Amino acid sequence: MKTLYSLLLCIFTLSIGFCQDEQINFNDAIKMHLKKYNIKSDIAFENRNLNEGQILFDSLVSNHLVGTKFEDYTFKSISRKKVKLSSFKKPIFILTYASWCAPSKGEFPALNKLAQKYAKDVQFVLLFWDKKHDIKKIAKSFNHNIQVCYAHETYKNDATIVANMKHSLGFPTSYFLDENLKVVNIKRGGAQPALKSTYVKAYTMNYNVFREGLSSLLIEKNISKEQLTTN
CATH class of the missing domain: 3.40.30.10 (Glutaredoxin)
Structure with missing residues (x-):
């Protein structure tokens, strides 16, 4: 039982490592998140809220683009x-x-x-x-x-x-x-x-x-x- 537990723990740890090593492509990240960003950004600039527009851009970059390939x-x-x-x-x-x-x-x-x-x-x-x-x-x-x-x-x-x-x-x-x-x-x-x-x-x-x-x-x-x- 202990051996089985150790084996399962090892597999789980390796799977986490593989997920962490997997790197998202920059182009894929753009496709996934750009549309939502553009909608919010357009509203901000229509309201002449430049500060909000910059915040949205920085959020897109830091949350979804940094670290991509x-x-x-x-x-x-x-x-x-x-x-x-x-x-x-x-x-x-x-x-x-x-x-x-x-x-x-x-x-x-x-x-x-x-x-x-x-x-x-x-x-x-x-x-x-x-x-x-x-x-x-x-x-x-x-x-x-x-x-x-x-x-x-x-x-x-x-x-x-x-x-x-x-x-x-x-x-x-x-x-x-x-x-x-x-x-x-x-x-x-x-x-x-x-x-x-x-x-x-x-x-x-x-x-x-x-x-x-x-x-x-x-x-x-x-x-x-x-x-x-x-x-």
Whole structure:
């Protein structure tokens, strides 16, 4: 009887372990929870309740998207033909943009500064929802530490990327992934300084917003290193 009990306990423990190890795909999580989020979010913004809208977004991310497995997408790069996310072998910061969506004052310089500072620890990727010829000029705004990519509805093989990233959470949106493409955090884009803000203030606001998001990746990276050294 004791042997049978031990066997059942072992099976139960293993089943729990398998359930904990099972990782939900990001795309599946979006399909399961986006509709309900959109209904509530639309009501909040119709009532001009921006704070409620942000709370709903943060809740969607923290409760349903963080910890999911991101698709190993292949992006078209402005400098190389194709870039596969898993090829970076380190945490990734993806920021989605569009060439016709003007950045706030100091936003691009803040990204360049952060990319220069954290290039060894994090891969910076800017993904524009544009055709290649639309971003050739704007791509020159970024230093070599930032991989500038693009995707468009009319391009072959971009349909899934557009559907699951552009048409789900909108843009600009920041995706923070660990080296295994697990979602660590998702945030809206940069800061929104007042139009009359000085360049220094706007730059500082954007720097701090992006730096806060990057901190989650850097913490995750340090934890992973600690686990490797202790095991």
